[in-house]
Amino acid sequence: MTTARTSGTAPGPAGPMIKSILPDCVVAADLFADPPDPPLYPEEDRAIGDADEQHRAEFATARVCAHDALRKLGMRPGPVPPGLRGEPQWPAGVVGSITHCTGYRAAVVGVASKVATIGIDAERNEPLVDGVLDAVSLPEERESLRRLAARHPRVHWDRVLWSAKESVYKSWFPLTKRWLDFEDIIVSLDATRGEFSARLRVPGPRVNGQQLSRFTGRWLAGPELIITAIVVPAPARRGTPSRA
Incomplete structure (x- = not known):
């Protein structure tokens, strides 16, 4: 009898939960709770505007993950505002993806010379x-x-x-x-x-x-x-x- 592949839901010493399904050419950051008043760059703050508390928390914590992932990649963190369809606008030379759902936010990034595109969802x-x-x-x-x-x-x-x-x-x-x-x-x-x-x-x-x-x-x-x-x-x- 075969068993479906499953995993736990808590991060451990190995790093982000999502890391176990990613190749080594990318880096990830995730959070299971929203930090109080996470800092946003002005471009990000303008993008979220007067959104309700829930959507603002999702957006802001996902950006905290994005900034952390950029640091792990060796890049200087900068604003990651949404594009016309909500897609994250990464710094030049970087590709990545962001996801958020109740109880989880994550970002994954890679160098554009090594990675063509990334898509993640939780x-x-x-x-x-x-x-x-x-x-x-x-x-x-x-x-x-x-x-x-x-x-x-x-x-x-x-x-x-x-x-x-x-x-x-x-x-x-x-x-x-x-x-x-x-x-x-x-x-x-x-x-x-x-x-x-x-x-x-x-x-x-x-x-x-x-x-x-x-x-x-x-x-x-x-x-x-x-x-x-x-x-x-x-x-x-x-x-x-x-x-x-």
């Missing part, structure tokens, strides 16, 4: 609201979820699927600046390896001349949280010697 390990799954999934995905749920009932697979598609979009948008609908992606979840594959049903972006037809990522599930992550390495440029 969700509560709870079922989706009635009707949402049909709106965001394809029939073959729902059939796969039924099989997974029968074998591994402790994981809310509909939420894993949702999270994986969110990570795909966050990876897609920095490369294309275009919208991507839920039905434009078909996701396959691997319960034992903690991996997923997302095949694009529309033409994919080109990265250094190579067209992407799918994204691959990893997921983990704990008693309270589900996290997914995608890191697309930057292709080696022609003429760049490989290391033995």
Whole structure:
């Protein structure tokens, strides 16, 4: 009998919870609670404006994680304001992704010369609201979820699927600046390896001349949280010697 890959929800000596599903070419920072009055850069403070207390806390703590991740990367921290669609605007030469849900905020960053794009998403390990799954999934995905749920009932697979598609979009948008609908992606979840594959049903972006037809990522599930992550390495440029 196989067992679905799961993980605990508390950070330990190894570092951020999300680190276990990330490659070594990126760094991460996360928090499980909002610090009181976290400092924001003026550009960030203007962006959040007069948002309500909950949204301001989510935004501000996520920026604390972003600033910490930049420091870990060896960069001088600076403002990370949102773009037109809410995507984080990183300093030149950096790519990254931010996520927040109830009880968890995280940021992951990498150097643009080594990483083409990053997408992360965190969700509560709870079922989706009635009707949402049909709106965001394809029939073959729902059939796969039924099989997974029968074998591994402790994981809310509909939420894993949702999270994986969110990570795909966050990876897609920095490369294309275009919208991507839920039905434009078909996701396959691997319960034992903690991996997923997302095949694009529309033409994919080109990265250094190579067209992407799918994204691959990893997921983990704990008693309270589900996290997914995608890191697309930057292709080696022609003429760049490989290391033995």
